[in-house]
Amino acid sequence: MAEKIRILLAEDEPALAQIVKESLETRNFVVFLAADGNEALRRYQEKTPEVLVLDVMMPKKDGFTLAKEIRQLDKNIPIIFLTAKSQTVDVLEGFSVGGNDYLKKPFSMEELIVRIQNLLNRNKLQQESEILKIGQYIFDFPKQTLSYNNEQNEFLTHREAHLLFHLCKNKNQILDRSIILKKLWGDDDFFSARSMDVFISKLRKKLSKDKNIQIVNVRGYGYKIII
Incomplete structure (x- = not known):
């Protein structure tokens, strides 16, 4: 029932x-x-x-x-x-x-x-x-989890999940740095930008098991996830 x-x-x-x-x-x-x-x-x-x-x-x-x-x-x-x-x-x-x-x-x-x-x-x-396949990973955005080859889920923070979601929805395209900072951080000032860089580094580490996935910095514009 x-x-x-x-x-x-x-x-x-x-x-x-x-x-x-x-x-x-x-x-x-x-x-x-x-x-x-x-x-x-x-x-x-x-x-x-x-x-x-x-x-x-x-x-x-x-x-x-x-x-x-x-x-x-x-x-x-x-x-x-x-x-x-x-x-x-x-x-x-x-x-x-x-x-x-x-x-x-x-x-x-x-x-x-x-x-x-x-x-x-x-x-x-x-x-x-909103359940996305990223290379060998499965990203469940509503649950904010990331799993690799059906291994145990790794939980993402709210901001990590939203940042990864926006990167994936724009995969292989540049995600405008200023727009995403205002959307997720509320401001695009220097300190928010530095915070975003830290979150990008965390996501790179969490996606590092699949060597075909890259998150690249397009200087002066933003970031791009390549899958």
Whole structure:
């Protein structure tokens, strides 16, 4: 039997929350309820849901603020906003804080369920595409692991994993030094650049068992991984 998908539903209207909960549970989901933003954050930390369905207008902490905080912890979890608002500026704000979809009240349960399934399928495909073969290595970006010829996994730090991911997505091409520094370090100053050099050295060492892999410094431009 397939494992049930865990959903966190943050909705401050008790009647609506109960209807949505019961409808989702008939479709083989497990639903955790929260009536305000603070409770939703606690439930997220306790229950590790796989999908978030967040009302925008909630007491104590609104859905946009909650999503922004959760995105600091988890970049990949699908987030759907429920709202009575439909102005373009509100929709844009929802996406800017990390939302993946936006459903206007009143909505049909069928539509909500279809959107949840679409986001789950998209997330699964994205994660599968982020398991990369680098020469004789397998790099699992979501899990931040590197294995050589099916040996025991070596764990990478968050920054090592993201740097290697960007190198691999641009394999045999120059990865612009300034762009990646701003993306991963937040600045392209001298000290950030020196830190990046250290991480490049660490990655070279971790990939050293396959002599066909090179990470080369293209002076004045950036780095390039050659496979």
